[in-house]
Amino acid sequence: MNNELIIVLSLLAATIVMFAINRPRMDAVALIMMTVLPLTGVIDVSDALVGLSDPNIVLIAALFVIGEGLVRTGVAQKLGDLLIRRAGRNEARLIFLLMVIVTGVGSFMSSTGVVAIFIPVVLRIARNARIPASRLMMPLSVAALISGMMTLVATAPNLVVHAQLVRDGYDGFSFFAFTPFGIPILILAIGYMLIVRRFLGAAAPAVDLAQANRPHLSEWIDEYKLTSREHRLRISSQSSWIGKRLDELDLRASAGINIIAIERRKRLSSEIIEPIAQTELEAGDVLFLDVRSATVDLPDLCERFALRELQLSGNYFADHSQAIGMAELMIPATSSLIGKTVLDTRFRSEYGVTVVGLKRRQTAVEGDLLDKPLKLGDTLLVAGPWRAIKTIQDHKRDLITLNMPAESDDVVAAPSGAPFAIGILALVVGMMVTGVVENVQAALIGCLLLGLFRCVDMNSAYNSIHWQSLILIVGMLPFSIALQNTGGVDLAADALLDAVGNADPRLVLATIFVLTAILGLFISNTATAVLMAPIALAVAAELGLSPYPFAMTVALAASAAFMTPVSSPVNTLVVAPGNYSFFDFVRIGVPFTVVVLITTVITVPLVFPF
Structure with missing residues (x-):
């Protein structure tokens, strides 16, 4: 062992210690x-910065953006809603569907992001089904980790191992090279979690007090007596309203009709726009109306102006809660609205929302609200597009936001982009599978298409990238080069060969798996893959065997971070909502890691022969 290697190993040991204490x-x-x-x-210096020019770093960043597209368009949320509808209160079915859905979504986006999305969904399911959250949170984290065993792009360690193969002159892994191992491991995981769930405690379901105390749209609909006031009308191509501005029609004053929002077709999708005085109506526009006056003859209105009434499936646009929301506002002493009527204040033009309810001294005021002078302490219920409701909070001098409904947490930024996000994801996967272009090019094309179809914007794209993970990979790659330059990789490979070199190659795979899993207890699975991949390939070269089973073993072991709550950010996220202790992960994770070890040693040589 030379002096240079001693220096590198000392720095590596210091790195592991700092990783372990997180300081x-x-x-x-x-x-x-x-x-x-x-x-x-x-x-x-060029070796130290080599990671910044690695295409896989760009690929990982692009995959974060694609995952953000699935979140912003509501694709991930819809999968959660599907889980609630299909599983009901059956705990075994919930665990099965939860793990399948999370693994499926995590195959194409960050597993940490998937867990962050599903934690509130799982807590809501646990409350409604009266199931302890601890029974569902561990299956959630296990499924998210297994998702990394499904595709090439599912997790950073897969790309790190793939890149090491390419650097050593081999063909990298194909997109679905991991799937034959991930599927059986997922099946075993589901069966395992159904057995061990009884050991995850029977504490009362976690309750988010802040969430529980917040009102729901259904409560406001009843409280302000909004039911039966809602209507949706589509403007036909023969309507005389086409080209008319809203201030010309003046429906509020002439007929007691408030336009809350307008749904308008744009390109291949639709968007919700805020109705202001200058808004010109177009053929095909769908008007969301609040009709206060009982004297309005809506069928006659539709006949005279070539309008068509559309069906509603929920109370007061509840079936459109992704597009139209509500908020409760209070008139403070500093407000310039005091003494003025809603009409006088040009409320909708000024704030982009419509006043649909009024409470005075905690009592809902019935009848027409437009001509009632506003008073200090009045509570207004407003409705309109969510973006307008959220920006109204900037007008603190005139209006104080008292309550936002619980549903506001579930609103996605670009719901109309869901079909595009799914199509773009399918296109990216197709390009990666067929190899029409390089993986990184396929991902970048996907990012550009997501921007073109407004599934993401530049700010959300930049914010979605987990820069800490990228810097971690970039910063650890020089260790791999340093260990190779100083003979550290060869030394580790020789030590491994001295221990098990004459044994069956499957025992060598098992040893590599165990070393990778143990190292993953102290440092991130990405850093583990960076250090173990060159060692595994060196062992394969010394034995004269194919590098692929050894590289795959490192990748699978790096994702098998089940044993402690600090083995992966995925585990750390579920500790608090699941009310877990450190030992909960040890007693559940260690046996399952052994199951994954055995499965890996058996299946990897079948797919990638020695």
Whole structure:
């Protein structure tokens, strides 16, 4: 062992210690080591920065953006809603469907992001089904980790191992190379979680007090007596309203009709626009109306102006809660609205929302609200597009936001983009599978298409990228180069071969799996893959065997981070909502890691022969 190798190993040991105690944070440690390693003379600055030019780093960043597209368009949320509808209160069915859906979604986006999306969904399911949240949170984290065993792009360690194969002159893994191992492991995981769920405690379901105390749209609909006031009308191509501005029609004053929102077709999708005085109506527009006056003859109105009434499936646009929302506002002492009527204030033109209810001294005021002077302390219920409701909170001098409904947490930014997000994801996967273009190009094309169809914008795209993960990978790659330059990789491979070199190759795979899993207890699975991949390939070369079973074993072991709550961010996220202890992960995770080890050793050589 030479002096240079001793220096590198010392720095690596220091890195592992800092990772284990999380001081400083992991990406900062990676930056420190990326700076220090060139100072030792083992590598130069270009080697230290090699990760910044690695196409896989760009690919990982692009995949974060694609995952954000699935979130912003509501695709991930709709899968959660499907889970609620299909499973009901059956705990076994819930666990089965939850793990299948989470694994499926996590195959194409960040597993950490998937867990973050599904935690509130699972808590809501647990409350409604009267199931302890601890019975569902562990299956959630296990499924998210297994999703990393499904496709090439499912998790960063897969891409790290793939990149190491390419650097060593081999063909990388195909997109679905991991799937033959992920599916049987998922099946075993579902059966395992159905058996061990009884050991996950029987504490009362976790309750989010803040969420529980917030009103729901259905409560406001009853409280303000809004039922039967809602209507949806489509403007036909023969309507005389086409080309008319809303202030010309003046429906509020002439007929007691308020237009809450307008749904308008744009390109291949539709969008909800805020109705203001200058808005011109177009053929095909769908008007969301609040009709207060009992004297309005809606069939006659439709006949005279060539309008068609559309059906509603919920009370007061409840079936359109992704597009139209509500909020309760209070008139403060500083408000310039005091003494003015809603008509006087041009409320809809000024704030983009419509006043649909009024409470005075905690009592809902019935009848026409437009001509009633507003008073200090009045509570207004407003309805309109969610973006208008959220921006109204900026007008704190005139209006104070008292309550936002619980449903506001479930609103997605671009619901009309869901079909495009699904189609773009299918296109990206298709390009990766067929190899028409490089994986990174396929992902970048997907990102550009998501922007073109407004599934993401630039701010959400940048914010979606988990920069800490990227810096961690970039900062750990120089260690791999340093260990290779100083003979550390060969030394580790020789030590491994001395221990099990004459044994059956499956025992060598098992040893590599165990070492990778143990190292993953102390550092991130991405960093583990960076360090173990070159060692595994060196062992394969020394034995004269195919590198693919050894590389695949490292990738699968890196995703098998079931044993402690700090093995993966996925586990850390579910600790609090599941009310888990450290030992809960040990007693559930260690046996299942052994199951994954056995499955890996049996199945990998069948798909990738030695």
